[in-house]
Amino acid sequence: GENVEQHPSTLSVQEGDSAVIKCTYSDSASNYFPWYKQELGKRPQLIIDIRSNVGEKKDQRIAVTLNKTAKHFSLHITETQPEDSAVYFCAAMDSNYQLIWGAGTKLIIKP
Amino acid sequence: NAGVTQTPKFQVLKTGQSMTLQCAQDMNHEYMSWYRQDPGMGLRLIHYSVGAGITDQGEVPNGYNVSRSTTEDFPLRLLSAAPSQTSVYFCASSRTSTYEQYFGPGTRLTVT
Numbered sequence: 001g002e003n004v005e006q007h008p009s010t011l012s013v014q015e016g017d018s019a020v021i022k023c024t025y026s027d028s029a030s031n032y033f034p035w036y037k038q039e040l041g042k043r044p045q046l047i048i049d050i051r052s053n054v055g056e057k058k059d060q061r062i063a064v065t066l067n068k069t070a071k072h073f074s075l076h077i078t079e080t081q082p083e084d085s086a087v088y089f090c091a092a093m094d095s096n097y098q099l100i101w102g103a104g105t106k107l108i109i110k111p
Numbered sequence: 112n113a114g115v116t117q118t119p120k121f122q123v124l125k126t127g128q129s130m131t132l133q134c135a136q137d138m139n140h141e142y143m144s145w146y147r148q149d150p151g152m153g154l155r156l157i158h159y160s161v162g163a164g165i166t167d168q169g170e171v172p173n174g175y176n177v178s179r180s181t182t183e184d185f186p187l188r189l190l191s192a193a194p195s196q197t198s199v200y201f202c203a204s205s206r207t208s209t210y211e212q213y214f215g216p217g218t219r220l221t222v223t
Contacts, residue, residue: 001170006153032208032209034211034212043201043214043215043217044201045214049211051209089153091154093208093209096167097159097167098156099156099159099212100170101153102153103151103152103153104151104152104153
């Protein structure tokens, strides 16, 4: 089945700098790759997603890139702000309609 | 729209007890799923459903049953609770499998 690995587990950046989180997946038939943000004690919420027929997608300060050949995708956050502090999860939808999640990245924004 | 609702919010069970976690959505979504989230880990898929009458196992199905008799409801049954099932359980729904999943508020379950 699908396996998703996410790095780093913790990322600390200065406010205003950029943050990059990377994920790899194993099932070449996976076709949907969402990113979720989870604040402490709350439910996960979608921040951006990308489908396998697209290489890059951007939404204001957030962008996601997908390399199908290498089977990896990345989340880029520019001009980080204190409210970006949270745990971020990547996920991949495999050929059996199962959404498999990475272990998460705790993003810390230093003032 | 209430979105995705889950009950109860908190539950304490003794080993061997059974119970049902309720999940309902009012968005007419076809795809529904149950996850468990343990400290320091991502969400792990327990069971999912692509439509009423259709369910399938996820990554960690052992000890859990589901049914989907209506589009709206997707209950999760713990057959005989074990301490290893202590976790936060989230229900989610989406229009189809490759669209945004909307999560319920979660159920914090402790098994002693």
